[in-house]
Each structure stands twice: as C-alpha cells, then as structure tokens.
Amino acid sequence: MSYIYNTPEDQQAMLEAIGCGSIEELFAAVPQSLRLQRPLQLPEAMGELQLTDHLAELAAQNRSPADTVCFLGAGSYDHFIPAVVDYVGSRGEFYTSYTPYQPEVSQGNLQAMFEYQTMVCELTAMDVSNQSLYDGGSATVEGVLMSLDVTRRRGRVLVAESVHPEFRQIVETYLAPLETEVVSIPCPSGVIDQRALADELSDDTACLLLQHPNFFGCLEEVHQIVEVVHAAGALIVSVVDPISLGLLERPGDYGADIVVGEGQSLGTPMQYGGPYLGLMACRDSFVRRLPGRIAGQTVDRRGNRCWVLTLQTREQHIRRDKATSNICSNQGLFALRASVYLAAMGPEGMRKVAELCLQKTAYARQQIIESDRLEVLFDRPVFKEFVIRDRENAVEELLADAERAGIFAGVPLGRWYPDLADCFLFAVTERRTRRQIDRFLQFVSEHTTSGVTHAK
Amino acid sequence: MRNKHATQLIFELSRAGRSAVSLPTADVPQQPVDQLIPERFLARTAPQLPEVSEPEIVRHYANLSTLNMSVDTHFYPLGSCTMKYNPKRNERLASIAGVVDVHPYQSESSLQGLLRIFFELQQMLEEISGLDAVSLQPAAGAHGELTALMVAAAYFREIGDNRTKVLSPDSAHGTNPASARMCGFDTVTVKSTSDGFVDRDDLISKLDESVAVLMITNPNTLGLFERGIAEIADEVHSRGGLIYLDGANMNAILGITRPGDFGADMMHFNPHKTFSGPHGGGGPGAGPIAVAEKLTPYLPVPRVARLETEEGYTYRLDWGQPRSIGRVRSFFGNCGVLVRAYCYLLTHGPDGLRSVSENAVLNANYLLSRVKHFLPVPQGDRCMHEFVASAAQLKSDTGISAMDMAKRLLDYGFHAPTVYFPLTVREAVMVEPTETESKEMLDKFAETLFRVTEEAADLLHDAPHTTLISRPDEVTAARKPKLRWQPSAED
Ligand SMILES: Cc1ncc(COP(=O)(O)O)c(C=O)c1O
Numbered sequence: 001m002s003y004i005y006n007t008p009e010d011q012q013a014m015l016e017a018i019g020c021g022s023i024e025e026l027f028a029a030v031p032q033s034l035r036l037q038r039p040l041q042l043p044e045a046m047g048e049l050q051l052t053d054h055l056a057e058l059a060a061q062n063r064s065p066a067d068t069v070c071f072l073g074a075g076s077y078d079h080f081i082p083a084v085v086d087y088v089g090s091r092g093e094f095y096t097s098y099t100p101y102q103p104e105v106s107q108g109n110l111q112a113m114f115e116y117q118t119m120v121c122e123l124t125a126m127d128v129s130n131q132s133l134y135d136g137g138s139a140t141v142e143g144v145l146m147s148l149d150v151t152r153r154r155g156r157v158l159v160a161e162s163v164h165p166e167f168r169q170i171v172e173t174y175l176a177p178l179e180t181e182v183v184s185i186p187c188p189s190g191v192i193d194q195r196a197l198a199d200e201l202s203d204d205t206a207c208l209l210l211q212h213p214n215f216f217g218c219l220e221e222v223h224q225i226v227e228v229v230h231a232a233g234a235l236i237v238s239v240v241d242p243i244s245l246g247l248l249e250r251p252g253d254y255g256a257d258i259v260v261g262e263g264q265s266l267g268t269p270m271q272y273g274g275p276y277l278g279l280m281a282c283r284d285s286f287v288r289r290l291p292g293r294i295a296g297q298t299v300d301r302r303g304n305r306c307w308v309l310t311l312q313t314r315e316q317h318i319r320r321d322k323a324t325s326n327i328c329s330n331q332g333l334f335a336l337r338a339s340v341y342l343a344a345m346g347p348e349g350m351r352k353v354a355e356l357c358l359q360k361t362a363y364a365r366q367q368i369i370e371s372d373r374l375e376v377l378f379d380r381p382v383f384k385e386f387v388i389r390d391r392e393n394a395v396e397e398l399l400a401d402a403e404r405a406g407i408f409a410g411v412p413l414g415r416w417y418p419d420l421a422d423c424f425l426f427a428v429t430e431r432r433t434r435r436q437i438d439r440f441l442q443f444v445s446e447h448t449t450s451g452v453t454h455a456k
Numbered sequence: 457m458r459n460k461h462a463t464q465l466i467f468e469l470s471r472a473g474r475s476a477v478s479l480p481t482a483d484v485p486q487q488p489v490d491q492l493i494p495e496r497f498l499a500r501t502a503p504q505l506p507e508v509s510e511p512e513i514v515r516h517y518a519n520l521s522t523l524n525m526s527v528d529t530h531f532y533p534l535g536s537c538t539m540k541y542n543p544k545r546n547e548r549l550a551s552i553a554g555v556v557d558v559h560p561y562q563s564e565s566s567l568q569g570l571l572r573i574f575f576e577l578q579q580m581l582e583e584i585s586g587l588d589a590v591s592l593q594p595a596a597g598a599h600g601e602l603t604a605l606m607v608a609a610a611y612f613r614e615i616g617d618n619r620t621k622v623l624s625p626d627s628a629h630g631t632n633p634a635s636a637r638m639c640g641f642d643t644v645t646v647k648s649t650s651d652g653f654v655d656r657d658d659l660i661s662k663l664d665e666s667v668a669v670l671m672i673t674n675p676n677t678l679g680l681f682e683r684g685i686a687e688i689a690d691e692v693h694s695r696g697g698l699i700y701l702d703g704a705n706m707n708a709i710l711g712i713t714r715p716g717d718f719g720a721d722m723m724h725f726n727p728h729k730t731f732s733g734p735h736g737g738g739g740p741g742a743g744p745i746a747v748a749e750k751l752t753p754y755l756p757v758p759r760v761a762r763l764e765t766e767e768g769y770t771y772r773l774d775w776g777q778p779r780s781i782g783r784v785r786s787f788f789g790n791c792g793v794l795v796r797a798y799c800y801l802l803t804h805g806p807d808g809l810r811s812v813s814e815n816a817v818l819n820a821n822y823l824l825s826r827v828k829h830f831l832p833v834p835q836g837d838r839c840m841h842e843f844v845a846s847a848a849q850l851k852s853d854t855g856i857s858a859m860d861m862a863k864r865l866l867d868y869g870f871h872a873p874t875v876y877f878p879l880t881v882r883e884a885v886m887v888e889p890t891e892t893e894s895k896e897m898l899d900k901f902a903e904t905l906f907r908v909t910e911e912a913a914d915l916l917h918d919a920p921h922t923t924l925i926s927r928p929d930e931v932t933a934a935r936k937p938k939l940r941w942q943p944s945a946e947d
Contacts (some may be wrong), residue, residue, distance in 0.1 A: 002803060003541045003732075004815050005894035011815075014822040014895060023814045026821055027712055029681040029838065034718045040711045041583050043576075045805030048545050055799065059554030061569030063562065072559040075786060082477060084513050092528030093521035096542050098735035100524075101534070102862065102872050104923040108523035109737040115466050118940040122503040128939045131738065134595035137786030145638075166786040173756075173782035177609045177640040219497050247489065249499045262786070271550075272570055273560030273787025274595065275740035287937065293738060297941075298933035300925040301918065310933040316598070316630035317877065321643040326634035329596040329728065332738025343466055343513050344476035347502040352479045355489060362492050363484035381493050403563060411561045434483040 002048075065270075068403065069436045073385045073427025074215070074411040075136060075164050076273060077265050079243065079353070080431050081341070085267040088340045095333055099293065103308045109332070110307035113295035116339040123245050123342070123350075124259045125252025126281035130292035132335040133278030133327060136239065136262025140167040140209065141174045142280060142291050142325060143237040143260040147207035149289045149324070150257075151235060154180050155204025158197065162187040162214035163239060165416035171209065180206070190218045190378030190387065192225060201232040207258075211239035213248070216425070217361075217385035218378055226255035242266050242279065242338075244383045246347075246354030258282045267341030268334045277334035288314060291325030293332075356430035357384035364428050364437045371441060373448040377423055385427035387413065392449060393422040405443050407436075458522050458924070462515040466506045467941050469516060476510040504943070523924060524737070525871045531897050535842045535874035535886025536629065536677060538707050538729030543803070546732065546796040555795055560787040564772045571771035574788070575760040577744075577798045584706075584809075585723055585746035586716025591755040592744045592789040597704055599784060600724025600743030601635035601671070603756060606781045607722065607747060608669050608698050609639055610754040614779065617696065619668035625654050627678060627878040632671045632702060641668060648880050652678040652835035654688060663695050673702040674718070675709065675840040677878040677886075679820065689719020698722065698751075706730045707890070708817055708841035711810035715746075722747040727797035734796075742793040753779040758788070815891035816841040819898060823889050826902035830909050834881060842888035844881050850909055851883055858883040860916035861908050863927070867920045868904045 006014070011023065020026055046054060070078045089095065093108060100106030100113075113131045120129035133139040144157050157175070159168050161184050168184075175182050183200050185208070186193045192210060201208075208229045212220040226236050238256035243265045251259045263277030264270070282290055288311065296310030316323040345353065361384050368374050368388055377387040388410065390398055395412050402409035414421030428437070462469075490498065508516070525532065532539035550556065558570060578590040594600040605622065612619050622636035625646045633643040644662050647655040654672065663670075670692045674682040682688070689699045701720035707730045715723045727733050728741035735741070747755060757780045758773035773788075804812060817840055824833060824843045831845040847858040862872035862885070874886040889898055908916070920926050 040806040058569035062554040063566040064557040088517040091521040093524045096528045097526035105525040108520035272791040274790040296933040297938040301927040306925040316634035321633035321637040323634040326598040329741035330739040333736030346507045359482040
C-alpha cells in the first residue's frame with residue numbers, strides 16, 4: 001500500500017468526523033447480495049525491489065532492436081530519439097497534468113499544444129491541426145469519417161490497397177455499423193491503379209484514402225490522382241509518414257484535403273505499438289468538423305497573450321451525441337514529444353534525416369537487386385522501405401533464421417496480401433548502418449540454396 | 457521560478473542556422489536525391505520549423521512546464537478524472553529495454569515476456585470486472601466504449617435482432633452518447649431522479665425491443681452507487697438488451713463488487729485513472745474492455761493466448777476469431793500504459809487494491825462531511841469516491857459561481873474540481889480527492905474552499921489573481937480562431 005497516507009489513526013479520526021462507525025459502513029449503498037464475498041484472485045503484492053526484478057526477468061525474455069538489427073517498419077520505425085525529447089517528456093509538470101480545462105494553470109501545456117499545431121501545419125502545408133488522436137490508424141478512420149461529414153456524401157469511400165492493411169481494417173470496422181460502402185482500389189504494381197480509381201469514383205464518393213509513401217514504400221502519383229478525385233467532387237485523405245516530409249512535397253501542396261498519419265517516428269519509442277500519436281490536419285474550411293482538442297490563441301482580461309482550448313462546441317463534453325467524435329483523452333504527451341523532436345531537428349535536421357533514410361534504403365535496395373535469392377518487387381521510386389520477394393518462396397523460414405542470426409529482417413506480407421506470400425517489407429531508418437545492411441546480405445547469401453539458378 | 461525570457465513561442469526564439477542535432481553523414485555511397493526520387497515528388501519549400509539550439513529547447517520547455525499544475529506538484533481533485541499519484545517505479549519499469557523499444561511486428565518468440573504481461577493483465581482485468589474476456593486494444597475509455605458498442609452491434613446483427621437505440625442517463629459523460637452515435641445508434645436520454653439515480657419509470661417507458669444497450673456509469677457521475685442496479689440490469693436483459701458499464705469510476709469498488717456481478721455485459725477500464733497511469737497533459741490513456749462470454753467472439757483481434765507445452769507456458773497472439781469486429785486501432789494497444797497498469801496491480805495485490813477503494817471512498821466522504829456545511833451536496837451526505845456539490849444557492853445569494861470558486865482555488869494552490877459536469881446538477885462542483893492524499897491536505901482544501909465562499913464576489917469574478925494570466929477571452933478565441941502561429945501577423 002505504497003501510495004496511501006491514511007494511518008489507522010487518520011482513518012479513525014475521519015470516520016468520526018463523518019459520523020460513521022467503520023469503512024465498511026461507507027459502502028452501505030452496495031447491497032450485500034452484489035458484494036464480492038472473497039478476496040480478488042490476483043497475485044500477492046510485490047514491493048518495488050521484487051517488482052523490478054520481476055519486470056527485468058520478463059523483459060529479458062524479449063528481444064528488441066537493442067540486441068537485434070531491426071529492418072522492421074510497416075508503420076512503426078526505429079528512428080533515433082534525441083535525449084532532449086526524453087528529458088522534456090519526463091518533466092512531471094507535463095506528464096502528470098491533464099487536459100487543460102483551467103487555462104490559468106495550464107499555459108505550459110496549451111502553449112506547447114499551439115506550437116505543436118503550428119509545426120504540424122508547417123510539416124503538412126495544411127491550415128489547421130488538432131492536438132492529437134490515438135494513433136495513425138484511428139486518425140485515418142477519423143479522416144474518412146470527416147470526409148463523409150464535409151462532403152455530405154455517404155455512399156462510398158474508396159480505399160487504396162496500398163494503404164496500411166491495419167488502417168484499412170480499422171476503416172472497415174468503423175464503417176460496418178454505418179451505411180457507407182468501403183471500396184478497395186487495387187494496386188497491382190505497388191501503386192494505385194488509376195483506371196480502377198476512375199471507374200469507382202461516383203457522385204456519392206466522399207473520399208479516396210491514399211498513403212504516400214504507401215505501405216509498400218512506393219510513391220503514389222499524387223498529382224494525377226488528386227486531379228481525378230477532385231474532379232469527381234471527392235476529397236483526398238492522405239496518410240503520411242512525417243519523416244518523409246523532410247524531402248517530399250507536402251500534402252497541402254499537392255492538394256490533399258485531410259492529412260492523417262502515425263506520428264510515432266517523431267520522438268515516440270516503438271513500445272510494441274503504442275501509445276503513439278495520431279496526426280490530423282485539414283483545410284481551414286473544415287475546422288468545425290475536426291475531431292479532438294484544439295488550442296487557440298487569445299488574450300486574458302489584462303490583455304496578455306495566452307492560449308485556451310477552443311472550438312469546444314465540436315466536442316463530446318458539450319455536444320454529446322452531436323459531437324464530431326467521441327474522443328476525450330488523447331495522446332498529448334506524444335504531441336509534446338513530437339514538438340520537441342521537430343524543434344530539435346529543425347528544417348535542416350528533418351531534411352537530413354529523410355535523406356539518410358533515402359540513401360541507406362537506396363543502397364540496401366541496390367544490394368538486394370544484385371542478390372541471388374532475393375529480388376525487389378515493385379520498380380517504383382521508394383522512400384524508406386520496399387518490398388522484397390524471396391525467389392525460394394520461404395519467407396517464414398528466412399525471417400526466422402535471420403532472427404536467430406540477430407536480424408529482424410522484415411515484415412512478412414502474406415497475412416494481408418495472399419498474392420504476396422513470398423514477400424516481405426524491409427525498412428531502413430537513419431539508425432541502420434552499411435555494416436548492418438551488408439550483414440543481412442551476407443546472411444542471405446549464406447542461406448541461398450546453392451545450385452539453384454534463380455531466374456532474374 | 458519562471459524565466460519569461462524563455463517562454464516566447466518557440467518560433468519567436470528561432471534564428472536561422474541554429475540546430476540541436478548533428479546527424480552523421482551517410483556511410484553508404486551517396487546518389488543525387490533527384491536520381492532516387494523524381495523531381496515531381498520533391499518539396500520545393502521546406503517546412504518552417506523552428507531553428508533552435510538544445511539549451512534553448514531545454515530552457516523553453518522547462519520554463520513552460522512550470523506554468524502547469526500537475527499531480528506531482530499540486531492537489532488535483534478533478535472529479536471523474538481520478539488524478540491520483542503516478543508511481544515513479546512504473547515510469548521506470550515501462551522504460552526498460554525489452555519493453556520500451558520492441559517493434560510491434562517482432563515474432564512472437566521474441567516477445568514472450570511482454571506477451572505474458574498482457575496475458576496476465578487480461579486475466580487480472582477479467583477477475584476485477586467479473587466478466588469473461590478482455591481486449592486490451594482500445595486506446596482510451598471513449599475508444600473502449602465505441603469498441604464495446606461495435607461488439608454489441610455485431611452480436612445483434614448476428615442473432616438477427618435489429619436494435620437501433622442506445623439509452624444513457626442524462627448524468628452520463630459526454631463520451632457515452634458520442635460513442636453511441638459514432639456506432640450508428642440513435643441515442644435516447646434517460647432522466648435522473650432529483651436524488652441522483654436513474655429514473656426507473658422513465659427508463660421503463662423508453663425500454664423496448666429496439667433498445668440495444670443501456671450505457672450506465674456505476675458508481676455514477678454523482679459519486680453514488682446506482683440504486684437497484686441489479687434490477688435495472690434485469691429489466692434491460694428481460695427485453696433482450698445489454699448493459700454497458702462505463703468503468704471510469706472503478707476506483708470506488710475494486711474488490712468490493714464487480715460489474716459482471718451486478719449485471720454488466722461489457723465495460724471499459726480507464727487504466728490511466730484507476731491504475732494510476734499519468735495523464736500526460738491530455739493523454740495517453742488506454743481503454744481495455746471486458747465482456748461476457750456471449751460477446752467474446754466479437755472482440756477485436758488479436759488477444760493474447762497461452763499454451764501449455766512441456767517446457768512451460770508459451771504465449772501467442774490469437775487471430776483466430778472469424779466473428780471478430782476486426783480492429784479499432786493499429787498494432788496491439790497502448791502497451792506502455794498497460795505495462796504501467798500491470799505494475800500497479802502487482803504492487804497492490806488483492807488487499808492493496810481493496811484498500812485503494814476503501815481509502816478513496818473514505819477520503820471522499822471525509823471531504824464531503826467537511827464541505828457540505830457551507831456548500832450543499834444535493835445528493836445526500838454519503839458518496840463513493842467523489843461527490844458533486846452545487847454552488848447554485850451560493851450564486852443566487854452572493855453571485856459566486858462554480859466557475860468563480862474554481863478560479864479562486866487556483867490562487868490558493870489547488871487545482872480546481874471539475875465544474876459544470878454532470879449536467880444534472882446546477883453549478884456543479886465535482887470533487888474527487890483520490891486515496892493518494894492526506895487528511896491534512898483534505899483539511900486544507902476544505903478550509904480554503906470555505907474561505908472562498910466567504911470572499912467578495914467581485915474579487916472572485918476576476919480570479920485568479922496570482923497566476924500569470926487570468927480569465928482568457930474564450931469567446932474571441934472561438935469566434936476568430938487563431939490556431940497556429942503565423943510569421944507575419946505577430947503581436
Ligand atoms: C465517466 C467517464 N466516462 C468516460 C470517460 C472517457 O474516458 P477517456 O478520457 O479515457 O476516453 C471519462 C473521462 O474523462 C469519464 O470520466
């Protein structure tokens with residue numbers, strides 16, 4: 001009972017003040033028939049020392065990029081996190097506070113939020129950003145739902161098959177109880193099939209959901225796509241990798257209407273998939289449909305510049321069932337970390353980190369093109385990851401052997417794309433070194449069945 | 457002490473050419489960027505991010521942080537949010553290698569320790585809820601509500617029962633009706649009685665075969681254990697409906713009574729409240745849900761399963777649920793928050809958890825006993841883990857509103873209680889002291905609150921007086937939204 005102050009004497013004094021004989025009596029409103037008549041069946045309490053040993057023992061049963069070279073990506077990336085991000089994120093005044101309902105004692109959080117919103121707008125070339133959603137996947141579905149509201153078209157949404165399969169699954173799950181149809185746009189060559197796209201656009205299509213760079217790492221022909229989608233009166237909901245925006249044209253500049261994405265790359269550790277950071281930004285004209293908290297600038301009664309939560313009539317605590325979303329707790333801490341990350345990087349650092357990813361990925365790709373066993377699947381420009389095909393069609397064994405050799409070699413694609421059962425996704429962040437890439441290729445050459453000539 | 461030279465906007469601190477990082481040059485042969493990426497994909501302009509040095513960043517944010525109240529620094533009796541102490545050991549343990557740095561698509565064999573944590577956490581939450589199966593996937597309480605409603609919708613779809621409505625009391629948290637709407641249900645509000653319970657007559661008049669779910673909070677948002685909860689559940693069940701329990705107030709009943717035992721079919725936990733996850737200036741949270749057996753097949757995937765082998769247990773992700781609703785977020789869940797919850801539960805054990813609730817309820821009742829003499833608590837003089845006072849009388853007598861009191865408390869070094877929620881109490885002041893405060897602190901708070909009610913209304917209308925800013929103009933903020941910094945139009 002490490003965190004409770006009350007001594008038996010305190011309890012006695014408090015009960016007397018209340019005018020109550022026992023703590024038990026305080027629970028009189030809970031009928032005996034509903035009481036749990038036994039102790040909870042849970043492990044016995046552990047002290048801090050014991051707990052620390054226990055967690056250490058459990059952690060030792062896991063492997064991680066700390067001991068295994070990591071080429072895993074697919075939405076969660078092993079990017080470097082500067083120490084200054086951890087420092088700011090572990091200040092108790094930030095991490096043990098809550099939603100800034102009282103602006104007078106939350107200016108630190110509110111100003112940091114306003115700065116975050118500005119940075120996200122800069123990164124995406126959009127007009128407004130909210131203060132975070134849960135993660136990239138739920139931000140994606142919020143973007144799709146927002147497109148239904150903004151366009152008042154509820155017939156269908158188009159979803160490219162090159163969007164993260166889990167994000168697509170979330171869209172399907174959220175839309176299942178609603179009347180809107182989810183239509184998949186095929187991507188047989190690793191990018192959106194524009195003919196199929198044109199065929200599926202209709203006057204009740206709310207949006208096209210695309211990802212750029214897409215799940216396969218490939219760049220989509222966004223300019224052409226935006227043009228046909230807009231011509232049909234539908235919106236572009238674009239899933240972005242924020243790191244790529246150090247180099248690539250920003251979504252607002254190519255015409256995206258709603259931008260969403262996973263912000264984990266910006267200073268959040270991978271921690272098995274969460275908590276992460278749902279990014280969301282949009283055009284000015286949609287701001288009153290934007291879900292989530294938003295900080296706005298104003299002045300106080302003495303005329304000082306300050307910040308408050310604003311446009312709250314969008315939100316559940318005011319509008320209840322008419323709110324734009326049900327979100328309440330968000331991912332504020334990771335929005336803060338993203339701000340610190342972006343401030344530390346600056347425009348030049350963002351460009352450099354993106355270029356390091358690009359150059360290292362290009363090197364790895366070139367090496368794999370020359371490999372006997374592996375080949376690069378899609379012949380398209382890529383940013384920091386790409387699809388590799390195993391000519392021996394033994395992806396599972398290859399990845400398992402690689403892991404034994406100290407390499408997390410990639411994410412197998414068969415689970416989501418049965419046609420790509422002989423493929424895996426390979427990601428190269430700025431943390432990977434040439435030696436690690438060479439080590440992987442060395443491993444592959446040692447695991448290539450000799451005597452078999454592979455058709456190249 | 458705040459240094460105002462460091463708290464301009466970070467953009468205003470920016471100077472061209474400064475940077476806090478120095479990245480290595482590539483150790484691979486370099487190619488011109490436009491040979492790797494065709495021109496048409498490349499940015500023509502760079503994002504205008506701030507250009508600042510590392511010391512500036514530290515000073516900026518360290519100073520900003522001092523402008524916040526937080527649990528580490530202040531009593532934070534924000535009702536409904538359970539702002540209890542955030543144990544430092546949990547922060548440390550959630551940050552160790554093998555926990556904080558694992559990739560979500562690592563193989564199961566490389567994750568046995570972590571999967572065991574989540575399996576055991578599932579089991580513990582099943583036991584605490586008295587329900588049959590748990591999904592750890594949802595990212596917050598509201599997300600858990602939505603997920604569970606999707607589960608309910610899938611269940612009714614499958615049994616061919618077309619139910620279109622969700623009922624929720626007028627005292628419910630806003631997320632309840634908002635979640636129901638997002639799931640495609642029509643929401644119907646059930647009235648509360650003047651003593652703060654669900655109005656049974658009103659409920660029964662609205663209960664028919666079109667009602668899928670009654671969402672109920674118990675203890676409710678007034679801090680009362682819902683009278684006749686089991687009978688309410690029976691009535692809903694007898695019409696074929698399901699009971700959803702908003703578990704935000706579990707801090708009152710750990711080990712005392714279990715939602716599954718009082719009739720709930722599904723519920724969410726808020727580990728960031730009940731199990732002491734820090735709130736991070738807005739988040740993260742987590743929103744694991746527990747459901748009864750008949751709803752289990754519809755839970756999101758994956759969940760963690762345990763297999764017994766000769767060498768002992770192995771853990772794996774179970775995807776094999778053909779009737780699952782699918783997914784509500786990417787990857788496994790808000791794992792860092794879940795690991796903290798696991799540590800919290802192991803720290804307490806069964807007796808410790810019960811003691812958490814006992815002391816949370818004791819503290820709330822003690823504070824109630826001190827406050828009710830000068831600030832009426834319309835719903836009686838006993839509560840569970842929190843209570844809702846009303847400043848309505850005070851306001852009509854003196855002009856002092858709930859907002860005035862909230863603002864003035866800030867001057868005295870207390871975070872304000874939740875005000876104007878629940879909507880069923882006029883001038884609501886919702887106080888949740890939690891178990892991690894001392895009697896002395898509660899005494900000081902009660903004395904201060906009393907003092908505030910005695911102060912001049914005019915003084916209070918302008919409060920707070922000691923904070924850096926006071927009473928921001930929220931109307932202008934909403935009418936002329938300024939939601940980002942602009943280089944040109946600065947003041
Ligand atoms: C009663 C109640 N229900 C639901 C929620 C929503 O939980 P979360 O903020 O984790 O989404 C809250 C939290 O604010 C609450 O107090």
